[in-house]
Amino acid sequence: MRHIMSYDIYIVGIGIKWIEHITLEVDRVLGFCKEILYIERAPGIEEYFAEKADFVTNLTDLYSEDSERTETYHEMATRVVDSALEHSPVAFALYGHPTIYAYPPFLVREMAASLGLSVKLLPGISALDCLFCDLAIDPSVNGIQMFEATDLLLREHPINTAAATVIWQIGSLETALFSSARSAASRFDRFRDYLLRFFPEHHPIYAVYSQPHPMLKSQVHKFEISKIEQFSTVLHSAVTLYLPPRMPSEVKNVELLSKLQDPNYLRNLTAT
Ligand SMILES: C[S@@+](CC[C@H](N)C(=O)[O-])C[C@H]1O[C@@H](n2cnc3c(N)ncnc32)[C@H](O)[C@@H]1O
Known part of the structure; x- marks a missing residue:
């Protein structure tokens, strides 16, 4: 299936469990990207990406002991945007879901906006x-x-x-x-x-x-x-x-509770 609209950068979540969590949507998008830049260490993942795109770049190696994580994230984002300027569309693939406790996608969006590059975020299975x-x-x-x-x-x-x-x-x-x-x-x-x-x-x-x-x-x-x-x-x-919670919370609003099974009350809530 062809993509209907193309973006310069796709920021995609690839899930937690190796390549088994990759959605059909992400798999399809990776297939038309010229480069896949990724943060993930799982063995075999590089081979999967190499079947999808001509260029594959592992950004995980940018992490170094004792370095500020935010500096590394800026470096990662810069690499993604540079790659999009050179040969879009590109994909930035991160484990899990791309906007859950992940800072680089937001940096990429900011940098891309200032350069007029379009960005699409695609969800993944999160931890x-x-x-x-x-x-x-x-x-x-x-x-x-x-x-x-x-x-x-x-x-x-x-x-x-x-x-x-x-x-x-x-x-x-x-x-x-x-x-x-x-x-x-x-x-x-x-x-x-x-x-x-x-x-x-x-x-x-x-x-x-x-x-x-x-x-x-x-x-x-x-x-x-x-x-x-x-x-x-x-x-x-x-x-x-x-x-887990200390103890289940109690219903405080008993007046509302009494109405939940009342068809007349439902009629007040719905448009006729
Ligand atoms: C930088 S956040 C990335 C989260 C990721 N974007 C997601 O959607 O799952 C890293 C945190 O995700 C959680 N995490 C990552 N992999 C996990 C796993 N296999 N099992 C449980 N938690 C995990 C941990 O809390 C870890 O500190």
């Missing part, structure tokens, strides 16, 4: 989607809130314990620098103390590493907040935390 399946959770039951781990501590966001909580990027807690080193157990002290402002010490945390490849299984570790330092070795850069 959040995988977490819902790995833990068999429906986020609508109690509602859900999400925080970035370091941002939670910086802004001291209040946590609503009646809703579920998802915490991203625990593996890069308390630093803006890139590091592939394992965390020290004491790294999580401030984080644990912050959670204990809202939850009792026995409240469970689920640390989820969702299946990154069909040959590997998802890993889920469940532990009490007060024991987090014992799990420092499993809290790596591809882990997301989930905390």
